Amino acid sequence: MMAKKRKVKWGKWVLMFILGLILVTVLGLIINNRIYALKYSNLSTNAEHLSSNEISAVKGVYEYLDNYGDDIFKDFNANKDVIIYNDSYEFLISNDREISDWNFIGRNEELKKYIHRKKADNPQAFAVYAGEKWVGSMSTKNCYDKFIIKSIPVFFPPQLMSMDEEHYKATIIHEMVHAHEAKHNIDRFLKLKSLHSVGDNYYDNKVFNDLIVQEASYLEQAIASKEHNDVLDNTKKFIEIRNTRRKECKMSSDEIQNEKDLEWLEGLARYAEYKASRSSNSLIAKNLGDIDQKVKVKGDDRYYTLGMAQALVLDKLQQNWKNELFTDNFSLEEHLKDVIEYKE
Structure with missing residues (x-):
């Protein structure tokens, strides 16, 4: 009986310790956040001249x-x-x-x-x-x-x-x-500059989300591959999984084109951002290359990342791939197919 009471008492102490630890952690996070808020509140954001x-x-x-x-x-x-x-x-x-x-x-x-x-x-x-x-x-x-x-x-x-x-x-x-x-390419830019919420009909579709993460994983492996054949193999797997996702989710031709267009519009911009931030120590910059994790987040940013990744793969496969970049309807994935001679 006494042993049982000691066990209950010990359990209460453990629970109190865990709750206390959680409370201290949350308070620490709040204090940290408020310190930054105070720091940022004093920053000048209304000046009449650039500093x-x-x-x-x-x-x-x-x-x-x-x-x-x-x-x-x-x-x-x-x-x-x-x-x-x-x-x-x-x-x-x-x-x-x-x-x-x-x-x-x-x-x-x-x-x-x-x-x-x-x-x-x-x-x-x-x-x-x-x-x-x-x-x-x-x-x-x-x-x-x-x-x-x-x-x-x-x-x-x-x-x-x-x-x-x-x-x-x-x-x-x-x-x-x-x-x-x-x-x-002013015509294409004007047509696409307001493109947003691509793929939002599929945010709750498990098949869509699982497969698009697999696409990202194959692109990430292609970028990391040292051997040319491994780059080709992972690129082919990316295209095959992408085709499977679109087929199983019964995506329309317009939805597919929107993916390609946003990867061109924002993927190229993210590609430049990634290359220009190589010497950055900020966590947000370092995470740009964590492609499969970035794509797990439901939103347009996943296409920024996928477009960037395809551009990085093309860097490994073809020196002059950017020659046609601004032609009408240029598609990163279609150009990848041409480079690896992929047959549907």
């Missing part, structure tokens, strides 16, 4: 494009105009001294560019038509940090979503890719 750090970030983008832009896409560094926006203003950094609908505020000698400004009116992290051309547009890092802290639960560690300077510069490059797409 020295913000100018430095743009300079870093320019330096990267000058050194490696052609490794991503041919003539990618030809148009380096870019918009950086905060909560109150958009700043257009350009070679042009006069731009309609923008107020010229000065020339920055560090960038050797003219800077223009206007009130922020629904600014977009994408490509924006400014003057007479499309330019990449991205928020300041301060705005991003504030947005993240407001978007996540109070117990979520902000460090998991934080960007360092290297990854932030890569996100600017991501948006500049969309301007590059617009420059080289």
Whole structure:
């Protein structure tokens, strides 16, 4: 009887210890989150001019494009105009001294560019038509940090979503890719720029979700493969599983085309972001290469990742695969089929 009482008492202590540990952990997470919230609340996101750090970030983008832009896409560094926006203003950094609908505020000698400004009116992290051309547009890092802290639960560690300077510069490059797409195939870009919620009819379809993760896994293995035949084999398996998913889920031709189109539109931008963030230490940048895990998350981002992965596989298979990139209806998966001579 006494032994039974001791066992019950010991069980209560264990339960109290576990509950206490959970409480301390949750409190620690909340405190960590609130410390970051306090830090970010003091950041400037309404300034009338770009800060020295913000100018430095743009300079870093320019330096990267000058050194490696052609490794991503041919003539990618030809148009380096870019918009950086905060909560109150958009700043257009350009070679042009006069731009309609923008107020010229000065020339920055560090960038050797003219800077223009206007009130922020629904600014977009994408490509924006400014003057007479499309330019990449991205928020300041301060705005991003504030947005993240407001978007996540109070117990979520902000460090998991934080960007360092290297990854932030890569996100600017991501948006500049969309301007590059617009420059080289304006009709396709205009048609696709509002494409979203691709595959949302299948979010609750277990077959769809299981198979699309298998696709990602084969692409990841192809990227990691050292032997050419292994790259070919894993690429073939990716295509076979993709065909199986679409057939078993009875996907329409429009749904299939939407997948291909979003992988072109956003997959190429994610590909550039990935390559430009190789030296980043932020967790969010390092996770870009965790392809099968990224694809498990239901949303358009899975197609960003799948498009990026197919581009990385093509890097291994064909040196000049980007020659046809901006032709009408170019498809990463169809080009993979051609390269490996896949027969349906």
